[in-house]
Every structure is written in structure tokens, then in C-alpha cells.
Amino acid sequence: MIDERDRKILELLQRHPDHQIALIAERVNLSVSACSRRIQKLEERGYIMGRFVVLDRDRVGVPTTVFALVKTAHHSDEWIEQFRRAVSDIPEIVEAHRLTGHYDYILKIVLPRVEHYDVVYRRLVKRLELFDVSASISMETLKDGLAVPVEYAS
Incomplete structure (x- = not known):
């Protein structure tokens, strides 16, 4: 089971995968180490499948x-x-x-x-x-x- 704090972490990671863990931790009222452990558990349990860079399709030539x-x-x-x-x-x-x-x-x-x-x-x-x-x-x-x-x- 995940809780509301985990959901908020998932939401933040989806929208801003480049955010530092410290910023995510601050937004969910956790210490950096506690937030890092939660992210690791979410990855281990399969909620997080990977982290991606979204390219500008016009700039890479496939608009x-x-x-x-x-x-x-x-x-x-x-x-x-x-x-x-x-x-x-x-x-x-x-x-x-x-x-x-x-x-x-x-x-x-x-x-x-x-x-x-x-x-x-x-x-x-x-x-x-x-x-x-x-x-x-x-x-x-x-x-x-x-x-x-x-x-x-x-």
C-alpha cells in the first residue's frame, strides 16, 4: 500500500523528474534520507518504471x-x-x-x-x-x- 505522501512524491517525480530529492522532500515534509528511501521503495515495488527526458519533437525533426x-x-x-x-x-x-x-x-x-x-x-x-x-x-x-x-x- 502507498499513502498520500507516496502519491505526492509520484506526482512530483512525473512532472519534474529533474528536481533534486531535497526539493521533493521539502514539498512532502520529509527529510532527504526518508524521501530517498520512499523513492527507492516505490522503484523496487514497480511504481516507478524509469525516468525519461522528453525531447522537443520540432527540434529533433519529427513534428x-x-x-x-x-x-x-x-x-x-x-x-x-x-x-x-x-x-x-x-x-x-x-x-x-x-x-x-x-x-x-x-x-x-x-x-x-x-x-x-x-x-x-x-x-x-x-x-x-x-x-x-x-x-x-x-x-x-x-x-x-x-x-x-x-x-x-x-
Whole structure:
């Protein structure tokens, strides 16, 4: 079980992973060593999976986002594993989700420009047989981020 102080630590680490432990400790009314121990326990118990640097996509040359909806006629464990490997090997595919409903998967793809989508598409279909792929270009990002709500953590 985690308590409200642990939740606050998780919230602070998500929003400001570069903060010094002393600053986090001050904000949750703990000593630095007590706060450090709590963070270590949260890591050991799997609440914290890693710490990331978020890059400015415009500055690194991949400002375009395309969402590809994928249908397949294959649903075997072997095919799913082959699909998992294929999307993992293509760095432009930054997220992949298995879905319920009309489509089987949705892929979030980041690109230097929309025309580059064809390059990624060809790499994917070269490795896998897909029934249908429908792509949509994101015109504007209204909300983006990796932070998740922590009030449900137990």
C-alpha cells in the first residue's frame, strides 16, 4: 500500500523528474534520507518504471504525428508476437495499442513530414500481412504527456 505522501512524491517525480530529492522532500515534509528511501521503495515495488527526458519533437525533426488504424485477419499468438517485434523495430512507431472494436491496433507514428509515412508503411507491410491500414494525420496536439493520475494508486 502507498499513502498520500507516496502519491505526492509520484506526482512530483512525473512532472519534474529533474528536481533534486531535497526539493521533493521539502514539498512532502520529509527529510532527504526518508524521501530517498520512499523513492527507492516505490522503484523496487514497480511504481516507478524509469525516468525519461522528453525531447522537443520540432527540434529533433519529427513534428508530424500520424495515427494508423490496423486490421488483420490473423490473431494467433505467433502473429501477434511477430507484429509486436515489427512495431518495436520501427523507431517512428512510438506507441502501439491492441484494440477492441472495428480495428485491431492503433499505432502512433512520429515523422519528419507526412510524406515519410509511406516509408514506415512499406517497412511494416514488408514484414507482416495486414488486412487494412487506415491513417489519419494529427492536425493539432491538444494534450500530450506521459504523466498519469496517481490518486488511484494503492
